[in-house]
Amino acid sequence: MSTGKPARTLVIGIGNPLQSDDGLGVQASLMLENENLPAHVQVEELGTPGWGLLARMDGWPRVYVIDAVQMGQPPGTWQRFNQDEVSLVSQSGPVSLHEAGLAESLELANTLGIMPEEFVLYGVEPAVIEPGENLSPAVLQALPGLVEHIVEDLWKGT
Amino acid sequence: MSTRIDVHHVTRVEGHGNIVVEVADGKMTECRFDVVETPRFFEAMLRGRPYEEASHITSRICGICATGHATTSLRASEKALGIQPSEQTVLLRKLSFHGEILDSHVLHVYMLIAPDFLGVGSVIPLAKSHPEVVLRALRMKKLAGDICAAVTGRHTHPIAMTVGGFTHFPKGKELEELRKRLVASREDVDATVELSATLPWPQFERDTEYVSLHRTDEYAFIDGDIVSTDGAQVPAEDYRQVTNEYLVPHSSAKWTRNRRDSLMVGALARFNNNYSQLHPRAKAAATALGIQPKITNPYLNTAAQVVEIVHCVEDAIVVIDQLLERGVRPEEPVAPTKAAGEGVGVCEVPRGLLIHHYWIGEDGKISGANCIIPTNQNIANLEADMQSLVPQIVEKPAKDMQLDLEMLVRAYDPCISCSVHLAKLERS
Numbered sequence: 001m002s003t004g005k006p007a008r009t010l011v012i013g014i015g016n017p018l019q020s021d022d023g024l025g026v027q028a029s030l031m032l033e034n035e036n037l038p039a040h041v042q043v044e045e046l047g048t049p050g051w052g053l054l055a056r057m058d059g060w061p062r063v064y065v066i067d068a069v070q071m072g073q074p075p076g077t078w079q080r081f082n083q084d085e086v087s088l089v090s091q092s093g094p095v096s097l098h099e100a101g102l103a104e105s106l107e108l109a110n111t112l113g114i115m116p117e118e119f120v121l122y123g124v125e126p127a128v129i130e131p132g133e134n135l136s137p138a139v140l141q142a143l144p145g146l147v148e149h150i151v152e153d154l155w156k157g158t
Numbered sequence: 159m160s161t162r163i164d165v166h167h168v169t170r171v172e173g174h175g176n177i178v179v180e181v182a183d184g185k186m187t188e189c190r191f192d193v194v195e196t197p198r199f200f201e202a203m204l205r206g207r208p209y210e211e212a213s214h215i216t217s218r219i220c221g222i223c224a225t226g227h228a229t230t231s232l233r234a235s236e237k238a239l240g241i242q243p244s245e246q247t248v249l250l251r252k253l254s255f256h257g258e259i260l261d262s263h264v265l266h267v268y269m270l271i272a273p274d275f276l277g278v279g280s281v282i283p284l285a286k287s288h289p290e291v292v293l294r295a296l297r298m299k300k301l302a303g304d305i306c307a308a309v310t311g312r313h314t315h316p317i318a319m320t321v322g323g324f325t326h327f328p329k330g331k332e333l334e335e336l337r338k339r340l341v342a343s344r345e346d347v348d349a350t351v352e353l354s355a356t357l358p359w360p361q362f363e364r365d366t367e368y369v370s371l372h373r374t375d376e377y378a379f380i381d382g383d384i385v386s387t388d389g390a391q392v393p394a395e396d397y398r399q400v401t402n403e404y405l406v407p408h409s410s411a412k413w414t415r416n417r418r419d420s421l422m423v424g425a426l427a428r429f430n431n432n433y434s435q436l437h438p439r440a441k442a443a444a445t446a447l448g449i450q451p452k453i454t455n456p457y458l459n460t461a462a463q464v465v466e467i468v469h470c471v472e473d474a475i476v477v478i479d480q481l482l483e484r485g486v487r488p489e490e491p492v493a494p495t496k497a498a499g500e501g502v503g504v505c506e507v508p509r510g511l512l513i514h515h516y517w518i519g520e521d522g523k524i525s526g527a528n529c530i531i532p533t534n535q536n537i538a539n540l541e542a543d544m545q546s547l548v549p550q551i552v553e554k555p556a557k558d559m560q561l562d563l564e565m566l567v568r569a570y571d572p573c574i575s576c577s578v579h580l581a582k583l584e585r586s
Contacts, residue, residue: 018218051269055296058296108282111286112292114293
């Protein structure tokens with residue numbers, strides 16, 4: 001996309017691992033930490049940060065978020081949203097499962113003009129959101145492909 | 159003529175709660191606060207797990223009180239296994255606690271309460287009309303989160319806190335940097351007090367029993383006796399004498415009561431019980447806000463939180479100075495002195511008294527757990543407040559009544575998703 005130094009990138013996994021598939025973002029970020037990643041990339045699992053996400057994104061020119069997103073797709077389906085697409089989704093209703101949610105956090109960041117220069121959301125359709133510590137088979141099966149794709153994106157610097 | 163107020167899922171509180179109020183011919187005929195969250199079975203999740211995992215599991219209950227749950231969990235295990243943490247551990251835990259209280263109170267005051275007073279529906283329009291106010295809140299939140307991360311090794315959910323100590327230690331340089339930022343944040347803290355002093359808190363009084371921890375040596379957040387404004391004082395182990403949990407049909411959370419029909423925990427209870435131990439700057443903030451103990455207006459719970467914001471920033475500076483003076487050294491966690499036992503951990507988390515009670519077997523696994531969360535303890539009191547408030551505001555238009563009631567619920571800062579635990583409802 002550009003020449004010179006790649007933008008420092010924060011990859012954040014979000015969700016509650018005590019609520020089954022809600023924890024898929026956390027699991028994906030743990031998988032990413034074991035991958036070979038460019039030096040300008042930091043991976044972090046934030047659990048359920050609520051509005052804390054905004055404070056955490058501050059100062060990072062590029063932020064990738066992985067989260068469970070209800071998209072009305074078959075469980076395990078994942079999709080990459082860029083910033084414009086995310087704001088479109090957030091206007092039509094909550095995209096995230098989290099109460100002080102991702103959608104509201106992004107809306108607030110947009111309102112205040114403090115969004116990172118580049119923001120990408122990797123949303124995965126969950127199958128089961130209820131107390132439990134295991135991911136559903138559909139989500140488990142989908143995660144390696146998602147992680148591989150994110151690694152490619154990070155090396156491409158897209 | 160009858161008016162019915164039925165607020166499903168009060169906004170800007172964590173989790174789900176419903177207000178149901180009915181007024182017919184100027185008289186209140188119904189007034190309830192329903193909790194409708196799906197029960198979270200975290201006590202059951204703990205059973206059969208190694209005690210070392212308990213703090214990590216319970217810290218996932220909530221992203222707001224993660225350090226509070228983790229610390230309370232660690233204290234329960236440590237008491238069960240005869241572990242006395244080191245002075246350094248005690249200081250580090252205190253510092254992370256100040257970070258979390260600060261984080262949570264800033265969230266509540268700015269993102270959840272301020273929109274009511276500034277006449278906007280939520281923080282989004284507030285960000286349009288008063289961007290500097292919201293940016294200030296985010297600056298303070300960021301500092302609070304960074305304090306927790308420096309001490310506990312990770313943002314949101316601590317990773318480096320363990321039974322008997324820590325597995326990661328902040329560097330002197332990090333602490334010095336945080337100290338600088340805390341000192342610089344006094345400007346934001348002062349602005350928070352100034353803003354809060356201008357807010358027209360609703361006038362409403364209802365005395366109740368205010369319950370909190372108390373320590374002789376400091377404003378209690380971790381460990382201490384359980385005390386009340388009605389004269390109760392029991393060691394942590396005897397918590398059941400104060401909490402007396404019981405069930406009601408319209409709530410999936412357990413209720414509590416002690417010497418009256420209800421009791422209140424949280425910032426206001428701490429303020430009422432432990433005012434004399436606040437930092438002088440926090441006392442000055444209380445004066446600026448016009449509050450002195452004993453306060454019996456539940457709306458002022460938020461004002462007490464503002465006082466605690468000042469206290470936590472100031473005491474965090476004190477604690478960092480103590481850590482820097484003695485130097486932070488990596489140390490092994492203190493080992494158990496016995497293999498099995500029973501222990502009760504108590505902490506004052508942002509919303510009030512949190513209790514974890516564990517039974518640990520010879521195999522190192524938890525055989526039983528009881529967790530009592532602040533919001534549980536407050537629900538009976540909140541409903542009693544509503545029942546006392548409604549007749550006083552019954553002449554108001556329904557819309558205004560609803561706002562008064564919603565603001566009352568929000569003043570308690572309830573975390574309902576966390577308050578629901580293993581309630582067994584038996585309907586005959």
